[in-house]
Structure formats: C-alpha cells, structure tokens
Amino acid sequence: MRPDTLPRKLAAILYADVAAYSRLTGKDEEGTHRQLSEYLDLISSKVEASQGRVVHYAGDAVLADFASVMSAIDCAIDIQEELADRNSLIPDDRRVQFRMGINLGDVIVDRDDIYGDGVNIAARLESLARPGGICVSGSVHEQVRKRTDLAFEDMGEHSVKNIDEPVRIYAIKTSKIATPEISPQKLSEKPTIAVLPFENRSADPEQEYFADGITEDVITALSYWRWFPVIAHNSTQAYKGKTGDVTAIGKELGARYLVQGSVRRSGDAVRVSVHLIDASNGHEVWAERYDRRMEDVFALQDEITERIVAGIEPRLHRAEENRAVLKRPNDLTAWDHILRAARAKAMGGRGYGTRESNDEARQHLERARELEPTSAETLARLAECEWHDAISGWAEDREAALSRTVEYARAAVAHDDGNWLAHTVLGIALLFGLNETKAAVKELKMSVSLNPSASAARHGLGCGLGFAGKPTEALPHLKMVFKLDPQYRNSAAALGDLGLSNFLLGNYDKSIQYLTEAATTQPDYVRSRQRLVASLEAAGRPGEARTELEKLKKIQPTLSLDYINTTYPFESDGDRERFINALRRAGLK
Known part of the structure; x- marks a missing residue:
C-alpha cells in the first residue's frame, strides 16, 4: 500500500437516527433529551455486547460498525425490540423512536472514523425505514437470506445520491418491528418509467461514452423526483442497440412510460434529442431537441440532463392527471386523488390557485390521506x-x-x-x-x-x-x-x-x-x-x-x-x- 493511501476495510455499517426529533423537542425539550440520553446509553451497551463499535454520535444520530453482518442485524433487532417495549409505556406523541439502516460495504478509516459510499448508503437506508424499523441493503440481505428466523419485505430498488446504481432495499419484519406500509398494489398505482439507452448517431464511435453518460444521468436524476419508480439501468441496458415495438418493450419492463433519445455530434456541435412515450398506446407525450457546443463535456452532460428531466416530469405529471380524470370516482386510489388535487390547483391559474380550487384540492388530499395516512407526498401538498x-x-x-x-x-x-x-x-x-x-x-x-x-x-x-x-x-x-x-x-x-x-x-x-x-x-x-x-x-x-x-x-x-x-x-x-x-x-x- 502506498504511504499516502488511507486504510480501508469491509464493514457492516449501522446508522440510526431519531424520527421527528424536532417535533418531539418542540413539545418537551428537556424530557425528550433525557429519554434520548437513556436510549443512546442502551444502544452503546448493545453495540459493545455484540462486538461492534460506536464510531460517533451526531446529535440524535448514531453510527456504528461491526465485523459481522449477523452481529449488526442481531444487535439492531435487539435494540429496536427493547425500545419498542419501553415505548409501549409512553404516550404515542412522546415516544423517541429510532429508524435504522444497515449496509455491508467498503469504507475509509481515518482517525477512528469511517467514510465513503458504504456509510452514505446506510444513512439512506435509515431514511426509508419506518420509526422503530430497520432497512438493509441487498448486500446485507444476500448474507443472511437463508436464516430461517428472519423475515424480510422487499421494498424494491431506490436511488442514493451520488451512487450510480440503485440500491435494493429490504425491511426486517418481526412482531415488534415496524415495516414500511408498501404493497405491490400500492406501488403499481404510480407510473413506472424506463429510460432506454440513448443512441449514438455520430460518425465517431468514441462518442458512445457521451450517450451512455446521458442515459445513466437521466435515470439517476429522474429517481430524485420520488413520485414514480424508475427502472434500473442494468435492466434497460439490455435494449442497447436494439429496435422494437415500444408497447412490447413497456410490457417487458413493466413500464408505463419510456424515454428514448439520441446524441449526434459534428465537430464541436452536439445535438441531443429526447422523446417521452406512453408505452400503453405508443403515443408521444413530449419531445425536445437540445443544440449545444461541446466545450466542457461534463458540464454539458449535467446541463442537458437537468433540462431533459425538468422537461419530462411536468409532462408526465399532466399525462397522469388526464388519466386520473377519466377514472370513475369509486375506482380512485390515493395516487389518483393526489393527481386530481394537482389538477384542481392548476385549474385555478398560475398563482396559487383560487379559494375554490384550493378547497377542492384539499378535499382530494384528505381522501388520499384516509387511504394512505403516511404518504409524505400527501402531507406535503396538504x-x-x-x-x-x-x-x-x-x-x-x-x-x-x-x-x-x-x-x-x-x-x-x-x-x-x-x-x-x-x-x-x-x-x-x-x-x-x-x-x-x-x-x-x-x-x-x-x-x-x-x-x-x-x-x-x-x-x-x-x-x-x-x-x-x-x-x-x-x-x-x-x-x-x-x-x-x-x-x-x-x-x-x-x-x-x-x-x-x-x-x-x-x-x-x-x-x-x-x-x-x-x-x-x-x-x-x-x-x-x-x-x-x-x-x-x-x-x-x-x-x-x-x-x-x-x-x-x-x-x-x-x-x-x-x-x-x-x-x-x-x-x-x-x-x-x-x-x-x-x-x-x-x-x-
């Protein structure tokens, strides 16, 4: 190893954070802090007893690492189940509940702290867990999936900021541990979108890297919107260089919408074309062309990606609103009510709507909340x-x-x-x-x-x-x-x-x-x-x-x-x- 290379290690990383901590301290700052301090002491002792190490505390968050995935999972379950018992004696609005994420990954070790993508993924997993719950990455699940005493719920693939590939996430299920209220039926309500590999139409085959880069960046950027699932890059890559019926491709991928695009370069000029297609009928929802000068390739790639994604999302949303409007009232899902609320606001004009459009939107959102009480999208729009x-x-x-x-x-x-x-x-x-x-x-x-x-x-x-x-x-x-x-x-x-x-x-x-x-x-x-x-x-x-x-x-x-x-x-x-x-x-x- 070169003397200037920082040491690395493979570790099972546990990240824990208190859910709704600001709300709790707003109601009872001193009482919440006492309870948090007591719970942090419990976590520390449990981690040590499981041959783990608390790396650091950051306010109400804890980062720990373990040499064994099994030890990390057993420790997390032990902590959450004991905290559930203690919280059962406390009123709901006063409970200090931790969300936890566990990832297996390579980390940098420096001054007794750990850094890197492995830690970032663990923190992202924690944010997706229910209060009192535990989410693990696909790499962790692979190590323990044969254990008969553990049950998992597949939450699908999720994007992680600055991580190229989506991460497969699983929630641990026990009688005392909360799992996300996600079912295949609810997931299927929202439209899935697939970005097919952008085609290089330049005479220069070396421009393939630019087309691939745009494809990957668009997939990642679309996933940040969060209201629609995005098919992973490794699934759509199989269609690179192939042509076919868009309706058939949509069915194969389980996608309601497809994004197709091409890149053409001539000298310093580059043209990127993009199309959003409704895979259910093959109709084009939106298309745009971007002409730029190839000066800084990475800056250009970032700019075009940002413009493409910003163009796709509102058209996708409006297409879904039109779809929801045609549904019979008795068939409306929570997602349909969110779409109808957005439509009502839009009909009120380009300010913040009218009193009437706002009231109509609120009625749909209240109905959506009845159907899915924990939807962040619904609560934000309310x-x-x-x-x-x-x-x-x-x-x-x-x-x-x-x-x-x-x-x-x-x-x-x-x-x-x-x-x-x-x-x-x-x-x-x-x-x-x-x-x-x-x-x-x-x-x-x-x-x-x-x-x-x-x-x-x-x-x-x-x-x-x-x-x-x-x-x-x-x-x-x-x-x-x-x-x-x-x-x-x-x-x-x-x-x-x-x-x-x-x-x-x-x-x-x-x-x-x-x-x-x-x-x-x-x-x-x-x-x-x-x-x-x-x-x-x-x-x-x-x-x-x-x-x-x-x-x-x-x-x-x-x-x-x-x-x-x-x-x-x-x-x-x-x-x-x-x-x-x-x-x-x-x-x-």
Whole structure:
C-alpha cells in the first residue's frame, strides 16, 4: 500500500437516527433529551455486547460498525425490540423512536472514523425505514437470506445520491418491528418509467461514452423526483442497440412510460434529442431537441440532463392527471386523488390557485390521506394548501392555517426525509409560520440538493433567500425556474418573487416589469399585485400605484398593513420598513 493511501476495510455499517426529533423537542425539550440520553446509553451497551463499535454520535444520530453482518442485524433487532417495549409505556406523541439502516460495504478509516459510499448508503437506508424499523441493503440481505428466523419485505430498488446504481432495499419484519406500509398494489398505482439507452448517431464511435453518460444521468436524476419508480439501468441496458415495438418493450419492463433519445455530434456541435412515450398506446407525450457546443463535456452532460428531466416530469405529471380524470370516482386510489388535487390547483391559474380550487384540492388530499395516512407526498401538498389559505387571505384564522402548515410539513419530512417536496414545504412553513429564517433556508437548500431539476424547489429557495435579505443570491434560482420549466404552473408566484427581489435591490423598473407580467399571467393573484403597488410607489409613480391599489382592493377587500406585516417574513427590519412604507405612501392602511 502506498504511504499516502488511507486504510480501508469491509464493514457492516449501522446508522440510526431519531424520527421527528424536532417535533418531539418542540413539545418537551428537556424530557425528550433525557429519554434520548437513556436510549443512546442502551444502544452503546448493545453495540459493545455484540462486538461492534460506536464510531460517533451526531446529535440524535448514531453510527456504528461491526465485523459481522449477523452481529449488526442481531444487535439492531435487539435494540429496536427493547425500545419498542419501553415505548409501549409512553404516550404515542412522546415516544423517541429510532429508524435504522444497515449496509455491508467498503469504507475509509481515518482517525477512528469511517467514510465513503458504504456509510452514505446506510444513512439512506435509515431514511426509508419506518420509526422503530430497520432497512438493509441487498448486500446485507444476500448474507443472511437463508436464516430461517428472519423475515424480510422487499421494498424494491431506490436511488442514493451520488451512487450510480440503485440500491435494493429490504425491511426486517418481526412482531415488534415496524415495516414500511408498501404493497405491490400500492406501488403499481404510480407510473413506472424506463429510460432506454440513448443512441449514438455520430460518425465517431468514441462518442458512445457521451450517450451512455446521458442515459445513466437521466435515470439517476429522474429517481430524485420520488413520485414514480424508475427502472434500473442494468435492466434497460439490455435494449442497447436494439429496435422494437415500444408497447412490447413497456410490457417487458413493466413500464408505463419510456424515454428514448439520441446524441449526434459534428465537430464541436452536439445535438441531443429526447422523446417521452406512453408505452400503453405508443403515443408521444413530449419531445425536445437540445443544440449545444461541446466545450466542457461534463458540464454539458449535467446541463442537458437537468433540462431533459425538468422537461419530462411536468409532462408526465399532466399525462397522469388526464388519466386520473377519466377514472370513475369509486375506482380512485390515493395516487389518483393526489393527481386530481394537482389538477384542481392548476385549474385555478398560475398563482396559487383560487379559494375554490384550493378547497377542492384539499378535499382530494384528505381522501388520499384516509387511504394512505403516511404518504409524505400527501402531507406535503396538504401543507401547501394551508399555506396558500394563510398568505392569500382566504383563511378565517390565519395563525391556525400557518400552524397546520408547519404540522403537515414536519409530518411529511418525518415520514420521508429524502422527499424534496417535503423539505421545500417545511422550509416555507418555517419561514412563514414560525419566522425561523435560517432553519427555513437550510431546508430549502436541502430540497434543491435532493432534486436540482425541480422548479418548485428552486422557487422555494429563491423565495426564502429573498426574505432572508439575500436577493442577489435569490435571483439565479428564481430565473432557473423558467429555464427548467417555461410552463411552470406557479409562474405568477415565481414572477412575483423575482419582482420582490428586484424591489429589495432597488431595481424598480425590473421589479415593475416582472410584476406586471405576473398580474397579466394571473390577474387575481394578490401577492404580485401587492408588490406591484409598492414598486410603482418606490419608483416615483404614485398615481399608478394608487390606481393599482384600488384594483387590488377590489380583489382583496380585507387587505391591510397588518396583513402585510404578518405574511411577509422579512429577516431585515430595513427591508420590511421600506416595503411597508411604500404601501403606506400609496394609501394602504
């Protein structure tokens, strides 16, 4: 071994973290910490007794390693079953429950700590476990699958950030250990998508690597959306260089939608073409072509992948909405209700909908929640509905609506910490509901890191940075919303946030330009019109500001400076005063 090479070892890695820790400490900080300390002592003693080693603690999380997979599993089961016994004596809303993930992998050892993909996968497994549950990787399952005293539930393949291939995941089942509420029937409700190998149509066979790279990156990036399963790369690779009937291929792969593409290069010019196809009937849902210069191959690959995925997802969602609309009411699944809720919101316009569309969406989401109580997607979208009620002036009790926003958002993250939408909504909830700007921006940045191709994640971060007093940082994210999805459903709201950031920077002409476009796009979206009044006044156009304010009052009769003060969570008092003073000068009271 070279002297500059860090030592490595094969280890069974156990990662454990407390589910919904923030919620628990919010209710009883001291009591939760005492209980956590007691449980961490138990875990330490169990790990040591199983010939394992606690590598480190990180707040409410524990990382341990074992020389044996058997030891790691037996230890995890022992811990979870004893904790289940102790928690049975405690009220449900006070229970400290750990989720656990176990992986077998190669790790780097440095200063008594361990690093690498093996650890990252264990942490991802933990996030997919139920509170009180244990998830293991396919490599762990392979070592112990013949043990007759163990039962496993196959959860399918899942993507792991920065890991090329999806990871097969299994949940351990015992009488006391919680397993994910996933059944083949529920999984089949959502559309599966397969990305076929992109075809190299260049004269140069060496460009094959670029086509393969695009294929793999698109598969990985699509998996970050999480609301639809993506067929693994090793399954679709069998179709490389082959042609066939798309309907037959869809049936063979069990995919409702197929992505096909090609790469053609001539000199420094490269053209990437992509098609989204409904495999049930062979119809093309969407197609696009990207022409670029081949300068930095990896940067180009990243950019094209991001644009392709951002183009596919909204079309896929709309195609599924159309499918759900045609179903009979008695045949609707939880997923169908989520789709109908999205359709209702979209029918309300390109702001945040109308009071009626919001109420209709909430009714579908409540029904979806009855069918699947632990769906992070449903909880996140319910949080959105409550937030839209609060900031649009529709809620009879604004504070109660904001409180429900926070409650739903925290529950969404607790049920699926890897769901980008859950983190987006939690960030917005913390910002508008609790005025916790730093924590909000942290959640919103997490959302973008989980899914850089999501326009809504970019929008959320841009909004949060603007209110955090960082409008210069906000603008690139807000502009990226429209680069990723020119038909973005909440375009009036995103334009409104572009207008606000420019207002804060003193760019009043640009602010007025964006806000006028927002008002044209969605005339009854009050948030952009509020900012338009302030921008016109600040730009020295008081007559136009007063005219615009009169129009706004007809749409929002209850508008007041108190409403503005409570629904615009500026971190900077200077930003708040400048915005409110502009509205006051325009005549708002």
